[in-house]
Amino acid sequence: MNRRRLSSIRQLTLWRIREFTREPEALFWVFAFPIMLAFALGLAFTSRGPEVVRIAVEQVDGGGQALVTALNGTERVEAVLLDSAEAEYRLRTGRVALVVTPGDPIRLRYDSTRTESDVARLVVGDALQESAGRRDVVEIRDVKVMEPGARYIDFLIPGLIGLNIMGTGMWGIGFGIVKARNDKLLKRLLASPMRRSDFMLSFMLARLFFLGFEVTAVLLFGHLAFDVPVRGSLLAVAAIVVLGAMTFSGLGLLVASRARTIEGVSGLMNLVMVPMWILSGVFFAYSHFPEAMQPFVRALPLTALNDALRSVVLDGAPLLASAGLLALLAGWGGVSFAVALRVFRWR
Amino acid sequence: MCAAAIACRGLVKRYPPDVIAVAGIDLEVRQGECFGMLGPNGAGKTTTIEIIQGLLQPDAGEVEVLGLGWKRHEADLRQRLGTQLQETKLPDKLSVEEAVRLFRSFYRDGNEVADVLRMVQLEEKRRAWVGKLSGGQRQRLAVACALVSDPDILFLDEPTTGLDPQSRRQLWGIIADFRRRGRTVLLTTHYMEEAERLCDRVAIVDYGRIIALGSPPELIATLGAEHVVEFALESGSAPDDGQLAALPGVEHVTHDDGKHRLTVGWVHETVPALMKLIDRHGAALSELTTHHATLEDVFLSLTGRHLRDE
Numbered sequence: 001m002n003r004r005r006l007s008s009i010r011q012l013t014l015w016r017i018r019e020f021t022r023e024p025e026a027l028f029w030v031f032a033f034p035i036m037l038a039f040a041l042g043l044a045f046t047s048r049g050p051e052v053v054r055i056a057v058e059q060v061d062g063g064g065q066a067l068v069t070a071l072n073g074t075e076r077v078e079a080v081l082l083d084s085a086e087a088e089y090r091l092r093t094g095r096v097a098l099v100v101t102p103g104d105p106i107r108l109r110y111d112s113t114r115t116e117s118d119v120a121r122l123v124v125g126d127a128l129q130e131s132a133g134r135r136d137v138v139e140i141r142d143v144k145v146m147e148p149g150a151r152y153i154d155f156l157i158p159g160l161i162g163l164n165i166m167g168t169g170m171w172g173i174g175f176g177i178v179k180a181r182n183d184k185l186l187k188r189l190l191a192s193p194m195r196r197s198d199f200m201l202s203f204m205l206a207r208l209f210f211l212g213f214e215v216t217a218v219l220l221f222g223h224l225a226f227d228v229p230v231r232g233s234l235l236a237v238a239a240i241v242v243l244g245a246m247t248f249s250g251l252g253l254l255v256a257s258r259a260r261t262i263e264g265v266s267g268l269m270n271l272v273m274v275p276m277w278i279l280s281g282v283f284f285a286y287s288h289f290p291e292a293m294q295p296f297v298r299a300l301p302l303t304a305l306n307d308a309l310r311s312v313v314l315d316g317a318p319l320l321a322s323a324g325l326l327a328l329l330a331g332w333g334g335v336s337f338a339v340a341l342r343v344f345r346w347r
Numbered sequence: 348m349c350a351a352a353i354a355c356r357g358l359v360k361r362y363p364p365d366v367i368a369v370a371g372i373d374l375e376v377r378q379g380e381c382f383g384m385l386g387p388n389g390a391g392k393t394t395t396i397e398i399i400q401g402l403l404q405p406d407a408g409e410v411e412v413l414g415l416g417w418k419r420h421e422a423d424l425r426q427r428l429g430t431q432l433q434e435t436k437l438p439d440k441l442s443v444e445e446a447v448r449l450f451r452s453f454y455r456d457g458n459e460v461a462d463v464l465r466m467v468q469l470e471e472k473r474r475a476w477v478g479k480l481s482g483g484q485r486q487r488l489a490v491a492c493a494l495v496s497d498p499d500i501l502f503l504d505e506p507t508t509g510l511d512p513q514s515r516r517q518l519w520g521i522i523a524d525f526r527r528r529g530r531t532v533l534l535t536t537h538y539m540e541e542a543e544r545l546c547d548r549v550a551i552v553d554y555g556r557i558i559a560l561g562s563p564p565e566l567i568a569t570l571g572a573e574h575v576v577e578f579a580l581e582s583g584s585a586p587d588d589g590q591l592a593a594l595p596g597v598e599h600v601t602h603d604d605g606k607h608r609l610t611v612g613w614v615h616e617t618v619p620a621l622m623k624l625i626d627r628h629g630a631a632l633s634e635l636t637t638h639h640a641t642l643e644d645v646f647l648s649l650t651g652r653h654l655r656d657e
Binding site for chain 2: 018
């Protein structure tokens with residue numbers, strides 16, 4: 001590669017970087033947004049003590065107060081006495097997890113598909129039996145653990161890094177290209193001796209430039225605010241995020257390769273990204289989805305990226321353990337890039 | 348050395364289903380001349396200049412630039428041409444200097460960034476963002492990005508459209524300087540004044556064809572007379588065309604929007620006779636103007652239409 005090409009790649013990359021750093025809103029979405037998200041979700045899911053289950057006791061013929069007193073005597077339940085209509089309304093809207101109707105037998109109404117209600121059923125069942133005089137036959141002793149690495153925030157941080165890599169890769173590249181096409185700049189560049197591949201390369205290089213800041217910001221925040229550990233090597237993390245960024249740059253390039261308007265490319269971006277937001281285990285484990293969907297979910301690039309990141313960050317696994325995932329990522333990136341180059345519209 | 352800078356034969360470009368943007372254009376631009384394509388909007392000028400620059404594929408016809416064809420010598424040719432395209436918006440967030448440096452980086456040889464900024468008089472603006480420039484400054488920047496390669500041929504597609512008169516004159520100066528250094532310019536315009544001031548030769552283009560070709564004085568000479576007298580009557584009956592044509596010095600009579608147009612050799616012979624004629628008819632003038640014939644008059648006499656539909 002001669003000096004002129006290097007200088008041309010350098011100028012193109014500088015253009016990308018300047019375009020971005022001179023747009024304060026873009027900086028917010030890339031850096032501040034994921035940190036705010038991590039902070040909000042971290043607070044919502046980690047600082048809460050043992051969960052208190054809210055339940056209602058239905059007032060029947062003036063009875064029920066005794067049950068409320070008995071239930072509130074246990075640690076994990078907060079019971080209120082309500083008339084039938086109000087109790088029914090709160091159960092339906094999810095403000096109570098379960099409704100107790102006094103009588104013989106005592107009836108418990110709840111939605112068994114809600115985790116919270118299931119927990120309430122166990123706790124209330126125990127409390128009712130104990131208050132009626134049941135004695136335990138085996139002694140059980142609780143040992144409570146609260147270890148960094150196994151909490152929700154620990155699960156979340158690598159997922160947010162993956163999500164951010166996908167978002168900035170796709171939006172950053174997609175918008176940049178469609179804007180240049182819209183402004184007839186692509187055509188102007190085509191009229192110059194600029195190499196087309198240098199143009200594409202500059203987008204990738206600019207991505208790498210920002211990637212370091214993005215990932216470090218989120219990891220550092222997780223570490224400082226929530227003590228989220230990085231158990232594997234930082235070098236392995238770097239290798240994974242670079243590959244991930246390249247992959248989503250390729251996808252971004254593909255999505256933007258034909259679109260003529262910002263609206264058009266936004267729609268396509270969402271079409272590609274929203275399923276991965278939901279399916280790829282960013283906010284919750286994808287094992288929640290039915291068995292039949294698992295092969296599809298695992299084939300998504302964001303799933304592979306998140307799994308590889310968690311394996312290194314949380315399990316401290318070596319890079320090699322994620323070889324399959326990384327190959328899948330590279331495949332997505334390579335194919336998208338190749339197709340994008342073929343179908344790319346320059347005018 | 349007399350080889351043509353640009354030669355094209357039989358260019359045709361269709362846009363399905365039924366638009367024929369270029370309907371068979373033959374063109375030869377000589378080394379060192381400033382050649383203009385003059386015509387109304389939609390005449391096919393932009394399509395033609397983009398085909399010549401290898402940005403559009405013609406449906407038929409051949410193009411040679413600097414004696415080379417696009418298929419085999421694209422990389423070489425791109426190094427030697429400079430271009431300003433219609434509607435290009437250069438990167439808003441770059442400074443003037445950064446934008447020019449970006450384009451400079453694509454070329455093996457060329458002018459220094461500072462020199463180019465001096466040529467287009469944007470030195471004081473070199474740190475300003477492109478997005479903050481006025482229309483005239485932006486257009487000069489676009490020309491700077493074209494000049495940065497020190498090109499053999501400069502392509503300009505409607506370089507002064509939408510600019511105020513002062514910005515327009517500034518750009519004319521820049522183009523004339525380039526031409527004075529012995530380089531070739533191909534430009535499109537729908538301003539007859541621009542074509543007359545800048546161009547050594549002009550092709551008048553209409554509906555995808557060249558309908559007249561020559562230097563501005565040659566084209567104007569085809570009218571057979573150098574002046575145009577236009578008048579309109581307030582009241583009274585108009586003299587008929589036969590009577591007008593019989594006036595001394597009149598070469599040609601036409602009507603346009605209720606106005607009478609006489610193409611005449613000598614204004615001082617025609618006008619007194621015209622006044623007498625109108626007097627005899629008991630009519631009164633509401634308007635009387637005379638001007639030197641222009642390319643606009645050439646276009647009008649060829650097509651019956653104005654260059655710009657105002």
